[in-house]
Amino acid sequence: MTAQFPPPVPEFEQRLLSHEELEAALRDIGARRYHNLHPFHRLLHDGKLSKDQVRAWALNRYYYQAMIPVKDAALLARLPDAQLRRIWRQRIVDHDGDFEGDGGIERWLKLAEGVGFERDYVLSTKGILSATRFSVDAYVHFVSERSLLEAIASSLTEMFSPTIISERVAGMLKNYDFITKETLAYFDKRLTQAPRDADFALDYVKRHATTPEMQRAAMDALTFKCNVLWTQLDALYFAYVAPGMVPPDAWQPGEGLVAENTAQASSAAAAGAPAAFSGSDVPRLPRGVRLRFDEVRNKHVLLAPERTFDLDDNAVAVLKLVDGQNTVSQIARILGQTYDADPAVIEADILPMLAGLAQKRVLER
Amino acid sequence: MNAPTPAPSPAEVIPAPVGLLAELTHRCPLRCPYCSNPLELDRRSAELDTQTWLRVLTEAAGLGVLHVHLSGGEPTARPDIVEITAKCAELGLYSNLITSGVGGALAKLDALYDVGLDHVQLSVQGVDAANAEKIGGLKNAQPQKMQFAARVTELGLPLTLNSVIHRGNIHEVPGFIDLAVKLGAKRLEVAHTQYYGWAYVNRAALMPDKAQVDESIRIVEAARERLKGQLVIDLVVPDYYAKYPKACAGGWGRKLMNVTPQGKVLPCHAAETIPGLEFWYVSDHSLGDIWTKSPAFAAYRGTSWMKEPCRSCERREKDWGGCRCQALALTGDAANTDPACSLSPLHAKMRDLAKEEAAETPPDYIYRSIGTNVQNPLSEKAPL
Numbered sequence: 001m002t003a004q005f006p007p008p009v010p011e012f013e014q015r016l017l018s019h020e021e022l023e024a025a026l027r028d029i030g031a032r033r034y035h036n037l038h039p040f041h042r043l044l045h046d047g048k049l050s051k052d053q054v055r056a057w058a059l060n061r062y063y064y065q066a067m068i069p070v071k072d073a074a075l076l077a078r079l080p081d082a083q084l085r086r087i088w089r090q091r092i093v094d095h096d097g098d099f100e101g102d103g104g105i106e107r108w109l110k111l112a113e114g115v116g117f118e119r120d121y122v123l124s125t126k127g128i129l130s131a132t133r134f135s136v137d138a139y140v141h142f143v144s145e146r147s148l149l150e151a152i153a154s155s156l157t158e159m160f161s162p163t164i165i166s167e168r169v170a171g172m173l174k175n176y177d178f179i180t181k182e183t184l185a186y187f188d189k190r191l192t193q194a195p196r197d198a199d200f201a202l203d204y205v206k207r208h209a210t211t212p213e214m215q216r217a218a219m220d221a222l223t224f225k226c227n228v229l230w231t232q233l234d235a236l237y238f239a240y241v242a243p244g245m246v247p248p249d250a251w252q253p254g255e256g257l258v259a260e261n262t263a264q265a266s267s268a269a270a271a272g273a274p275a276a277f278s279g280s281d282v283p284r285l286p287r288g289v290r291l292r293f294d295e296v297r298n299k300h301v302l303l304a305p306e307r308t309f310d311l312d313d314n315a316v317a318v319l320k321l322v323d324g325q326n327t328v329s330q331i332a333r334i335l336g337q338t339y340d341a342d343p344a345v346i347e348a349d350i351l352p353m354l355a356g357l358a359q360k361r362v363l364e365r
Numbered sequence: 366m367n368a369p370t371p372a373p374s375p376a377e378v379i380p381a382p383v384g385l386l387a388e389l390t391h392r393c394p395l396r397c398p399y400c401s402n403p404l405e406l407d408r409r410s411a412e413l414d415t416q417t418w419l420r421v422l423t424e425a426a427g428l429g430v431l432h433v434h435l436s437g438g439e440p441t442a443r444p445d446i447v448e449i450t451a452k453c454a455e456l457g458l459y460s461n462l463i464t465s466g467v468g469g470a471l472a473k474l475d476a477l478y479d480v481g482l483d484h485v486q487l488s489v490q491g492v493d494a495a496n497a498e499k500i501g502g503l504k505n506a507q508p509q510k511m512q513f514a515a516r517v518t519e520l521g522l523p524l525t526l527n528s529v530i531h532r533g534n535i536h537e538v539p540g541f542i543d544l545a546v547k548l549g550a551k552r553l554e555v556a557h558t559q560y561y562g563w564a565y566v567n568r569a570a571l572m573p574d575k576a577q578v579d580e581s582i583r584i585v586e587a588a589r590e591r592l593k594g595q596l597v598i599d600l601v602v603p604d605y606y607a608k609y610p611k612a613c614a615g616g617w618g619r620k621l622m623n624v625t626p627q628g629k630v631l632p633c634h635a636a637e638t639i640p641g642l643e644f645w646y647v648s649d650h651s652l653g654d655i656w657t658k659s660p661a662f663a664a665y666r667g668t669s670w671m672k673e674p675c676r677s678c679e680r681r682e683k684d685w686g687g688c689r690c691q692a693l694a695l696t697g698d699a700a701n702t703d704p705a706c707s708l709s710p711l712h713a714k715m716r717d718l719a720k721e722e723a724a725e726t727p728p729d730y731i732y733r734s735i736g737t738n739v740q741n742p743l744s745e746k747a748p749l
Binding site: 099100286287288289290292294296297301303305306308358359360361 | 381383427428429431432457459461483484486521522523525551552593594595596597599682
């Protein structure tokens with residue numbers, strides 16, 4: 001397959017853009033250069049990668065995930081006022097968690113473990129491609145050394161990530177029998193976290209890029225970040241798809257995996273017949289299962305026989321609409337209106353979630 | 366000018382409890398030899414009154430408790446069980462009735478349903494009636510249990526069957542699974558005996574051998590696949606054959622409070638076996654004060670009390686050192702690593718002990734009863 005590289009960003013006039021024009025220009029960069037357009041990503045989400053190719057992706061991408069809080073801490077250290085720091089520090093909390101076993105990095109480790117890796121091997125990062133390390137480190141340096149405006153603008157790829165995440169989740173669940181919904185827990189959170197993060201950063205860039213030069217610097221920063229992501233997929237493609245040149249010391253299929261029989265057992269479990277739902281089904285909570293707001297902990301929980309399910313924001317949004325009346329499609333439509341998203345993508349996302357709950361016998365139809 | 370109170374560091378923040386095990390009474394028609402109640406059982410005259418239980422529930426809800434396990438003994442032996450359950454519903458607490466299903470249980474079931482009971486956990490001692498009734502020490506118990514289970518599912522209440530597994534019924538594990546399906550249970554607990562309280566006294570009569578345990582685990586795993594979406598099976602493996610210990614009660618003073626019939630509040634149901642701990646009573650203190658301030662809850666909370674190998678272990682906040690009561694019973698020091706852990710220097714000895722006992726002819730059961738003078742094994746020298 002031939003890689004289709006996007007055309008370069010068009011030159012803008014040397015005048016100050018309105019906020020709307022600036023946003024449109026930034027979004028245009030994503031529309032042309034964001035890594036959902038990369039051939040490797042298309043292969044990934046269309047289910048055309050082998051298990052080892054998915055493993056290579058998960059392993060390399062871990063380094064990016066692990067360095068994100070380092071990048072955000074560097075940025076945080078430069079923010080001059082408490083209000084901004086309060087907002088930005090949330091990103092570090094999202095990735096590092098509040099305790100052992102919590103947070104986005106941990107969820108990515110779960111994903112890597114879910115595709116068969118030993119945890120310690122992933123943590124060591126010794127099997128990643130040099131290009132992965134170089135790009136990610138370049139990103140950390142960029143954020144530490146460039147202006148605050150450029151540093152914040154470089155995070156704006158998050159504006160485009162809900163699209164890629166829902167494509168990825170739906171595609172991977174559909175196409176790879178070794179990927180379970182649990183394995184993809186990382187993306188569950190990012191679906192709601194990323195838009196929140198991006199809204200703030202976009203607003204900041206609009207308000208602080210007050211000259212044509214600053215606006216161009218912000219656009220360049222976003223382009224740079226797109227390239228950081230793109231380059232990582234280039235390297236993966238080169239090493240693990242075609243021509244298949246794996247550099248010395250980089251991960252080779254078979255390395256760093258837990259004993260194959262254990263991995264097979266878990267994928268066999270995942271492949272077992274789920275209590276599948278379709279769009280026309282009407283889900284309901286049976287007696288003995290209750291969605292409740294926990295005032296002490298300030299969050300919703302699902303109470304069920306002898307157990308409590310912690311819910312992420314997506315699950316709460318869905319379960320609030322599970323009333324024994326709405327069909328799955330109706331729930332997806334309502335959520336689509338609320339979050340300004342494609343109901344078909346939402347439906348593809350919530351079907352496995354509902355099936356997972358049904359399998360645990362806490363949801364019926 | 367007021368000096369600001371320093372905020373406690375995150376390590377000092379005590380998480381709110383999620384579960385309350387309300388042991389409403391120690392009275393029970395069954396006499397199971399593995400009962401988790403203490404050897405010295407509370408008498409009826411010592412039990413808390415209704416008003417005190419209602420207050421305890423209100424305090425629990427305010428504290429952050431989500432699940433209340435109405436247990437005993439046999440909780441339906443309390444005349445006020447309906448009132449207590451209604452209070453749970455009123456407070457939004459998830460009520461779980463842990464019952465033997467015998468005696469007056471069936472007669473009260475509809476009323477419990479009407480006031481909002483959330484879930485029923487029914488104990489079954491065996492599948493074959495004669496075997497079940499020998500273990501439970503009560504004739505004609507099995508038909509009562511079957512009738513009770515049928516009414517639970519007829520009402521539309523979720524039903525969990527709880528089977529405690531030991532050498533007297535481990536051959537019936539496939540039967541327990543079939544029974545759960547037949548009765549319409551959504552959950553089945555295949556819980557290998559944990560050797561505290563009466564089970565510790567009866568350990569030689571209860572301990573299965575390793576091959577039997579492995580076989581039971583294989584059967585459960587196969588059934589989980591086969592019955593996916595129909596029956597959830599929770600498996601508690603026996604400590605003596607485990608690699609790592611279980612986080613007792615989710616970690617000491619982290620998730621669970623246990624209120625005894627006379628109102629003593631424990632971090633776990635066996636905590637009274639540890640000498641020197643000071644337990645507080647609900648008659649003297651609020652539940653919140655007991656949770657945050659009572660010496661017994663503070664004693665083994667967190668990790669600062671730990672010795673090696675726990676202290677530097679990366680699993681120390683996963684299993685919290687295992688079970689303090691078992692550490693005491695088997696090693697003589699409650700602050701030692703639970704010997705169920707393969708990292709404990711005493712683990713191999715513990716396993717050998719189990720193997721030896723499982724290989725011998727089982728002695729007769731010492732049935733649980735109120736007022737029997739049973740030698741407390743913990744007064745002997747620790748056996749390892």
